[in-house]
Amino acid sequence: MAGSTLGSHFKITTWGESHGKGIGVAIDGCPAGLPLTEADIQEYLDRRKPGQSKFSTQRKEADAVELLSGVFGGKTTGTPISLLVSNKDQRSRDYGDIASYYRPGHADYTFDQKYGFRDYRGGGRSSGRETIGRVAAGAVAAKLLGQLGIAFLTYARSIGPVSIGKTPEELLRGNLPETRREILASPLYMPEPLPCQKAQEFLESCMEKKDSAGGIIECIITGVSAGIGEPVFDKLDANLAKAIFSIGAVKGFEIGDGFAAAAALGSENNDSFGIRDGKPAFSTNHAGGILGGISSGAPIIFRAAIKPTPSIASPQATINKQGEEIEISIHGRHDPVIVPRAVVVVEAMAALTLLDLIMENMGSQLSYLEQLYKN
Amino acid sequence: MAGSTLGSHFKITTWGESHGKGIGVAIDGCPAGLPLTEADIQEYLDRRKPGQSKFSTQRKEADAVELLSGVFGGKTTGTPISLLVSNKDQRSRDYGDIASYYRPGHADYTFDQKYGFRDYRGGGRSSGRETIGRVAAGAVAAKLLGQLGIAFLTYARSIGPVSIGKTPEELLRGNLPETRREILASPLYMPEPLPCQKAQEFLESCMEKKDSAGGIIECIITGVSAGIGEPVFDKLDANLAKAIFSIGAVKGFEIGDGFAAAAALGSENNDSFGIRDGKPAFSTNHAGGILGGISSGAPIIFRAAIKPTPSIASPQATINKQGEEIEISIHGRHDPVIVPRAVVVVEAMAALTLLDLIMENMGSQLSYLEQLYKN
Amino acid sequence: MAGSTLGSHFKITTWGESHGKGIGVAIDGCPAGLPLTEADIQEYLDRRKPGQSKFSTQRKEADAVELLSGVFGGKTTGTPISLLVSNKDQRSRDYGDIASYYRPGHADYTFDQKYGFRDYRGGGRSSGRETIGRVAAGAVAAKLLGQLGIAFLTYARSIGPVSIGKTPEELLRGNLPETRREILASPLYMPEPLPCQKAQEFLESCMEKKDSAGGIIECIITGVSAGIGEPVFDKLDANLAKAIFSIGAVKGFEIGDGFAAAAALGSENNDSFGIRDGKPAFSTNHAGGILGGISSGAPIIFRAAIKPTPSIASPQATINKQGEEIEISIHGRHDPVIVPRAVVVVEAMAALTLLDLIMENMGSQLSYLEQLYKN
């Protein structure tokens, strides 16, 4: 596996390091005929790029994407799509020290143990810049899913101890396009102004204390018809769990009621069925839209817990490569919280996972094959 | 993918339905030379089999395993290991009704939507019996990991609202073999007698109310050296998340401090490094033994949230295949809680995931290849 | 990979040894809704089973298949299909000697080098009995392909120096159902009586000399529409080459004109296009139905070279495990030629490969996805 490839049908392979020549992704398996431009992808990358607010790293990167292959006449050709974002503002001198010691909460030590040495500049492959490949590929997946009527609403549910008040169900009952606009306009990608204001104050206090914060990202997916996901190992929730957990800094994942379901009774947790507008519908959505690993037609709802940024300027105890105990303070350009920029990464990973399983589902019934195969 | 195969190196494919001829698994990629008997596997299956206490289904199944291939002279040969558990006590008559309607909280509706029809007897492929293949294969993985000095401590952390008091760290500081014995002797696989007693009382009240309960399973893995797990998509925590979330009824997964980390400060959540007994060691283990997706050498600690059993005898609203709203009460042989029997399933999935990534790591350094390749 | 799994969509995993408890296969990814019985599979296995003529081993095996999962109400359910053939006539005593030395032309030495030891009884996993799993799975694939209008004509083109006279094109112009019946009725699976008679005489002379023979198997596939196969690595011809070459004893593979094309001129080898019956058609079929790795709509034609059976009763020089040079004569129950029994194995592998790529092709165009996805 080696770990930089994801998916079986819409398969992506990402590459690149923080201070190398660039970051990229090759997408193999995108169906032919999807209208696609660099602008489609740039829109997603812009939600991830640094410098959108004072709560993100001051590294200057336009993160402009180049589409190198797989598109002809404005449409995908069915052959691999190669996307490249060149690195422009590498300041490797900031990272000279890192070579010699292991930053707490980072992958420095584990990379050295795994590979014998590491590209220490800006964290190398374990940098947050690695997610550029995910977001670029996710933009293509999301565009394709949009053609099928599938939409995402992804936002920061909480930053540190500050949480929004509305439940996903309440958001779903509101004006979704309007909510989506509010989220994109919010500096923290939060869908409610007051918690967003409080969260900013909390972050300012963190920065003053040379400390950092985490939070929870929530994602709602609408328009997913019933039947997506494979029984047993490639359940829709299992593949989402993997995809989301593969984002650095994620420490928890839950679907629907999640951990709360563990304390509920069966009679409380089951979503009973009924008929609404002539179609099967669930009275509640404790399950988060997935039953037996397969989408039920209800909105899919999941959450990811993001740990606080490990790079902090306050002093920390650690060891160096010689095995001596030392004290360090991390300087350089770091985000006091990565939650806002990680929102689009979560959405991208969800889109990639869902599209892969929708394509997988094409093989589920002989009648589908008979329908498509023209003898 | 199709979903019944897991792993890239130690690769398993499971098959079988609740009321078919049996359940089985083929393991491809088990290294040659591992001593292996049916008894090694039976020991694991016995922790999962029904009828161990009054809190599990009364279906009578010995779940005796047959080893059909891949072992010669008491050792694995390197070729596929096929394991078979025949079904003995299928009472399909209990399930005649199910054919016509969709049970809330079950995969009945989603299977029908996906495949056009389903094997409704006892839930078919979506039955808990499906996990027999996982546990049988996990027993082989766990035996192999044991040869490398890796051990598991898996238990019910909570049943419904009743939780044990000790933290994983406290359990690790105790007498591990003794704790392991206590867990195996406990009817609910809980490591503390008093909460176990309270949980039993809680379950009895659930059964009286024709209701069911869920809970949280915790797993501690010791002896994992630093360097296991792939950066980017095949992170150790990402693959664990998928493996655990692929178990039916899991609704949440977290590593180390998990969701609590989202509300912590960076200074609180980072585990600082020091030297203990001449070797690198962490002062705390908020990370749960994984940094950047790669094992750090500290014990790996994770939790899974299990929803309450969806089969309950109290009346529920649902629809039938004709799209009519009906009310049902589910009878038959069901577990009021599946947490105790799921403990070994979680352990099996963790063992399979970890072994797969340990094998993957063999290719991480050229020096390893030079060491093994005899020209 | 580990090597006992094949396919990405219609994925099979085989297991079992010559003198173990049995041989089997698990098929993951068979679409739901295919009518399937044990008789469908037995028909294929019967073409492979021993004892059909004096030119095959006298081991007595009915090779009766059991269908253990994945079928309900006479149709595939979309979940894994497990097939089992128990071994009945293992005479391991015949193979006691083999443990101590390496038979020329067999995998004895290479298995020992790879795994450190081997299951030597009847060749263990490297026995021809391993192909039972392939044929059983291939029967399911062939049945499904039949539903799509795809048919196979597979036969022995030559045995030793004796070859049939007709070209594939001539066979295609004849009465195909009649030819198929003739092939199935022929003791050597040859479509022409005279060469078949000569080949039998040749084989009798081989047997008298305690020697063995090889031959060439040819396969024609009709009804494959244009567009199947993936550019670059998963070309239809590349995947066929792998599938066929994975059958023990295959030493060569060619498509269309094959090796002869290497000596032809471009003007001779190109198949020009025209219109026949209002549809695009090729004037010739030097390409064997594949252009750029993708089916062209013309019949697919390929050949496999099968080496002579390595087990011969005449004396041979070899070494034992102690590294001493010795002379051996191989007794026991062996086929003087495996070509006739390998015909159905070739057909099975072709069916598996083709179906896998037909399923892969479902994801090639966005319009296909839009057609199947019901929002």
Add this chain to the structure above:
Amino acid sequence: MAGSTLGSHFKITTWGESHGKGIGVAIDGCPAGLPLTEADIQEYLDRRKPGQSKFSTQRKEADAVELLSGVFGGKTTGTPISLLVSNKDQRSRDYGDIASYYRPGHADYTFDQKYGFRDYRGGGRSSGRETIGRVAAGAVAAKLLGQLGIAFLTYARSIGPVSIGKTPEELLRGNLPETRREILASPLYMPEPLPCQKAQEFLESCMEKKDSAGGIIECIITGVSAGIGEPVFDKLDANLAKAIFSIGAVKGFEIGDGFAAAAALGSENNDSFGIRDGKPAFSTNHAGGILGGISSGAPIIFRAAIKPTPSIASPQATINKQGEEIEISIHGRHDPVIVPRAVVVVEAMAALTLLDLIMENMGSQLSYLEQLYKN
């Protein structure tokens, strides 16, 4: 699968079209610690690049490679290696006509059937330029194999009807480094001067007649220890067959005696064992170094049949997109024979396949795992 990814351990994904921005490859799974520079890769690409002789296309491409990731301090880091060759001399105007019709022997028609449309400029993804990604990745694999003592001797065995005289065995008995130099110095990559001269004369006559030629490429691999290759589907010869057959224009593949073995007797074809220099050795090598799909320690020898270049200037019958019969003559910059430039492509594919299986073999014995796993 989608088809642009190959390998399970040393996994490559190629991308790019003839007249797009460039061609590239991402390698995932290269072990850390291999010294690697752009020059290592350029050396391989230079053997493939156009304009080396009058027998190749006059398109001007330096095919200069850029190493974008995965190397730090001159060594591979274990993370993905991204390689890029920008296209410089695209003359798309040459290809305007092709949009409207289907060239015989090309993938024009099959791409249109598969995807609904195609990037017709220079053949798009089905161009010979696609092999740049293979050769670049193969250079890395070959360098790594060189560290293990494995070497390749690859050359044109025949061009059209002109063949070299020496057998592989005779070449192996000669001075290998010297032979390698001769091959690299030969305009047709042939190891014998006289046949090379005759082949050039033959090619000149082809060019005069506006025709083209094919040929046979032979590859010898030395230094492969016994035990490489997986039984059943991932046999070393099966994976080589696929890898080589995935190169456009290959129509046949054989190992050792190949098709000739089909007519031989068992007593002739078996390679008997003996002891030479105190080690097991084979008296002959009819098997081409592979027994039961696993390397035997003898040199690996295989051949690939390459069809004549389909682009010829003499008139050909074909159809256009409107389904009308037309006559065309293909102009532009084409190779009258691709065999010489394909020699390094064959070598690259063999290196990729072999390395992948060598890495796979690391998991074959428990003792290997015990040796590498440091608890």
